[in-house]
Amino acid sequence: MRVNFERSTKINVNTKKERTLQLMLNVIGILMFMGILIRWWTVPFAVSKDLRIYYNQDFQMPLNECKEFLAFALCTAGIYFALVNVYFLGKTGRKLVYTILVLLAAFTFSMMLTLLL
Template sequence: METKLQTNQNIEMKSKKEDSVRTLLNIIGFLIFGGLALTMITNPPHSTKEMKEFLFFIMGSTFIYYILVNVYFLGELWRKVVYTTLFIIGGMSIFIIFYLSTSSIPH
């Protein structure tokens, strides 16, 4: 008699709930950043320099948002990367608040 050996295969199954949450977050991001882009029509900036800066802000924020949302759903290790990135962004924001409140801005 000969035994048949089967290898152990690790298969990760994505639940429908994860896919629906991912889709929901992508739709929410589209609405948020689409709404920001629409404000250029409803309340136009005063100069082309302001318009360029606002567009760069929207594009940068959109890029960071979608990268973090989609990397989050890659696996457990990537979730830790997303949490660490959010922690760093939050820490930098708090540092910038204190820096700008204590330093004078020449006009």
């Protein structure tokens, strides 16, 4: 009786590669959105002509803009992490992610045209 070990080995290697890629994309997303949120506090700082850092109150966001910025950052982070994790659920997850990305692209394009007109 012969046993085919080659097939089971390939499945484990692919699963490990997918998990590693998923972990890497999640870590990149965490760092990316932490950078976006850090912008909230670093925007009022500017550099003068003599290369000194100073605080400029004209650049500080009002409370209403801070709420909008925070809502934008949290919504985009939620969409990003949802899409990354759904993508690795299998073939159906990949199709769903590609469909959502095409719909987001179409929506973005239509909003761009609406704002231009």
